[in-house]
Amino acid sequence: MNTVTAKENRLHIRCDARTRQLLDKAAAYVHVSVSEFVLSRALASAEQIVQSHESITLTEADFQAFLAALDAPVKPNEALNRAFERHDEQVIR
Numbered sequence: 001m002n003t004v005t006a007k008e009n010r011l012h013i014r015c016d017a018r019t020r021q022l023l024d025k026a027a028a029y030v031h032v033s034v035s036e037f038v039l040s041r042a043l044a045s046a047e048q049i050v051q052s053h054e055s056i057t058l059t060e061a062d063f064q065a066f067l068a069a070l071d072a073p074v075k076p077n078e079a080l081n082r083a084f085e086r087h088d089e090q091v092i093r
Contacts, residue, residue, distance in 0.1 A: 013038075023037065
């Protein structure tokens, strides 16, 4: 069963003639409209950019150090204790 997603938003962009010709040619090569071509390429790029900013990759040594830190947390220092106290004073439960 095919489902169609309603496209409710528009994105307007301006470009010079050379850019438009290049987009038209590329879209024709892959047999899609210019809108579909631009949107698919923009989405792929956006997903990659968002992933690179929202995830981290650790080396094996860094990952082991991270796990060790989780297993043996440091005791709160004075500054952290004061922050907990301020939190308790300011947040209504």
